[in-house]
Amino acid sequence: GAVVSQHPSWVICKSGTSVKIECRSLDFQATTMFWYRQFPKQSLMLMATSNEGSKATYEQGVEKDKFLINHASLTLSTLTVTSAHPEDSSFYICSASSERLAGGLRVKYFGPGTRLTVT
Amino acid sequence: KQEVTQIPAALSVPEGENLVLNCSFTDSAIYNLQWFRQDPGKGLTSLLLIQSSQREQTSGRLNASLDKSSGRSTLYIAASQPGDSATYLCARRVEDSSYKLIFGSGTRLLVRP
Numbered sequence: 001g002a003v004v005s006q007h008p009s010w011v012i013c014k015s016g017t018s019v020k021i022e023c024r025s026l027d028f029q030a031t032t033m034f035w036y037r038q039f040p041k042q043s044l045m046l047m048a049t050s051n052e053g054s055k056a057t058y059e060q061g062v063e064k065d066k067f068l069i070n071h072a073s074l075t076l077s078t079l080t081v082t083s084a085h086p087e088d089s090s091f092y093i094c095s096a097s098s099e100r101l102a103g104g105l106r107v108k109y110f111g112p113g114t115r116l117t118v119t
Numbered sequence: 120k121q122e123v124t125q126i127p128a129a130l131s132v133p134e135g136e137n138l139v140l141n142c143s144f145t146d147s148a149i150y151n152l153q154w155f156r157q158d159p160g161k162g163l164t165s166l167l168l169i170q171s172s173q174r175e176q177t178s179g180r181l182n183a184s185l186d187k188s189s190g191r192s193t194l195y196i197a198a199s200q201p202g203d204s205a206t207y208l209c210a211r212r213v214e215d216s217s218y219k220l221i222f223g224s225g226t227r228l229l230v231r232p
Contacts, residue, residue, distance in 0.1 A: 032218060043208065043222040093162055097218060112162035
């Protein structure tokens with residue numbers, strides 16, 4: 001099946017610093033990438049949707065200036081958490097979608113997640 | 120509000136039992152419904168995807184059903200094994216062009232040896 005990778009798998013940063021998380025589709029071109037956030041024992045909440053070469057669409061309540069998303073190519077999207085605070089500590093998961101896979105059903109493939117801890 | 124609810128939140132069963140996980144959604148305008156497995160600290164593994172025109176999908180010991188009229192989906196796991204222990208999430212794709220998935224809060228399953 002299609003593979004989506006994330007880097008790093010975990011990161012610890014100090015409050016006030018910025019951290020970048022990468023999401024890559026390894027064996028397919030992802031026309032759309034999604035970023036989710038998951039707090040402990042809670043479900044995934046969609047943060048934003050990004051299409052290659054265009055600005056991301058953020059969900060209500062997600063600060064676009066704090067969570068910068070860059071979908072620079074069909075295989076790479078990055079999420080930068082700027083001026084991170086302890087409340088940003090969470091599990092961030094990306095997913096990538098392609099119409100060319102799964103018979104055009106637009107199935108989404110999920111990355112393994114990145115655990116962010118802000119101290 | 121497009122809510123997805125999963126019951127129970129947690130479940131502990133002895134090995135070998137057949138079990139049913141429930142997922143309900145408030146909006147019947149559904150494009151598809153998907154069941155995922157998430158191991159602790161890991162990403163999601165897609166288990167089954169049911170299109171709105173389908174009633175069920177099967178893969179090995181797993182069977183998922185979809186009843187749009189009642190807003191419910193069930194995941195049936197036959198002959199459970201300790202390796203089935205994980206959190207199971209259902210997610211519905213809204214019937215629009217955004218391809219968004221709305222997730223339930225999950226059922227944490229423990230299968231005891």
